[in-house]
């Protein structure tokens with residue numbers, strides 16, 4: 478594996494290897510072997526979980542970690558992205574871990590700028606967040622053993638969600654029974670034949686093994702026709718009574734950050750069922766260790 482761009486670019490053996498390596502790191506059964514490599518975190522959008530867990534993952538592997546800050550970098554003095562990336566590679570950066578609002582930032586860099594950098598997508602616009610889907614997959618496997626045939630329901634702002642797209646790509650590949658619930662204003666334009674779409678929350682979550690709520694991505698839309706936060710809360714917010722009635726055994730998941738009492742009530746979030754969300758965050762470190770280990774293993778590049 479040379480880059481991690483999106484789920485589509487991974488084959489099943491690479492996904493299996495990431496999950497397996499993450500598990501061995503979690504069980505402390507493996508010593509890292511990529512110490513000395515250098516990761517540069519280039520985040521043009523805010524982040525807590527992804528940025529900190531990539532940083533920690535790299536440190537646990539014995540890698541050097543550099544934080545690139547666009548605002549204080551020489552990009553703000555007129556340097557081109559091409560020159561910046563060439564200089565980062567010359568200085569000794571091996572992995573560029575990138576979060577952008579732009580959907581195809583990494584693809585554009587790869588086609589236009591020839592540098593010996595290994596790119597990792599840490600969230601790109603509305604299109605892809607591969608390590609989030611991989612850590613969600615690991616969390617589901619830990620709890621359910623398999624996703625094959627399981628009803629997995631993703632609820633919320635699907636239209637603007639890179640997490641939904643990466644999860645749908647991965648879960649359908651493993652024959653999960655993927656359902657989506659959203660009001661019309663959050664329905665995606667890129668609907669798929671292998672996913673079932675609902676506007677009614679109870680229909681979507683009924684008998685689900687997993688219910689994954691998503692944050693409303695307010696920063697990605699203006700004046701969205703029909704959008705009304707109070708309407709959303711009334712019809713789509715998850716709460717304990719609803720879960721008990723329609724899918725009492727379901728795992729409750731959320732990629733974070735959660736907007737409390739919008740996507741999920743505080744009482745559900747703070748209950749035992751809400752704990753899975755923190756387990757997702759914990760698994761993020763191990764999945765990111767696995768990805769960095771594979772990218773930097775001798776012979777990978």
Ligand code: CP
Pocket residue numbers: 523524525526527528600609732733734
């Ligand atoms: N899930 C996720 O990407 O969270 P952050 O934006 O905090 O990294």
